Amino acid sequence: MREISYSDAPWPVREDFAECHNRYWRRLAAPGTWFTSAERVDIAREIRQAQYCDLCRRRKESLSPYTVDGTHDTVTNLPDVVVEVIHRVTTDSARLTKSWFDGIMEQGLSEEKYVEIIGTLVALFSIDEFCRCLGLPLNELPEPQPGEPSRYRPANAAYDGAWVPILPMRVDTGPDADLWEGEMRGYVIRALSLVPDEVRNLLDESEAHYLKVHEVWNVTRPPQGTLTRPQTEVVAARVSALNGCFY
């Protein structure tokens, strides 16, 4: 696999960005929890394609995305339901509803696969967005590696306010206790916990891009780098607002 490097960028880029992006690229190239490596790389390709999809563009421009029918412009052989999830969440996540999610489940996609798609999507999209913000070309996707998905489902996942089962606020023992570090976690960290490896990816990327998760509540703690915490939170708030995110 070709290593990600930002050494050709017009400005010096902190090393930990490339290090963390390389760690994710290696995980993307390996079999996941519910998808093979080839499927995961296809999900990544489809995330990039979503931005060029005519149906997604028309839906985004319409008053309600649910009034616009059509077929997605796809670049993979992934099932239609998987493509719908990828394209909608990538291009218009603010207008997702529980009814839309229920419709996806009725088409036969499992909750576990749904969560792995979302985990893959947000990790890849975040790294791509970093490159786009800097005006850099997107990193070449990795070659899929052989192997089978682990199909691990945490026994203590349960419905607790989200659309899918999630792990409890605090987990002190068992194979996923490392994610909690003996502390309580809010919904946004627990959200992907039906597939715990997706939370591991999230925590790893968060450390380079924003803060270590246990440092978030220290509101005077500046993030990695040069910005003050209030400057960081102003940027975060504007991104959330432009995305129409309540959370």
Add this chain to the structure above:
Amino acid sequence: MLRESVELTGGSIDFEGLTDPSCTEIRGIPNSRELLQFTNACMGVEGADPETARQALVDSMGAAAMIDTAGVISNFQRMVRIADAIGIPSDGPMQVMSEDLREQLGINQYVSAANSSPTPFFKRWMLKLIGVRMFRKMIREASTP
């Protein structure tokens, strides 16, 4: 988080413009003009040119700050999609703590607000009385050097 962060560092800011893409500056936040210009440009807000915004931020805060800002923007592009796609509600104390801000900034009108049902009267009262205080205490303690 922004409000807690500003208050604990002894400052104050005007939140009004935060959700308005045409608001170009947040009083009380140094370099907010360049930070918001760059954020708008990265988010594809009409009329915001990425190259100009990138250079303006480099000129005012340096290249490292521009790259750090790109890291934060891309981080929250991820977090909003997690929240929206998993349909998570707002955590109880945070929901009560941010009631006034959500009202002021129109955030309750967002589609994803439907994932957080209104807090029942008794629970809201308990959260205000105990939960929010404990939460603020936890934040203050975590933020003490």
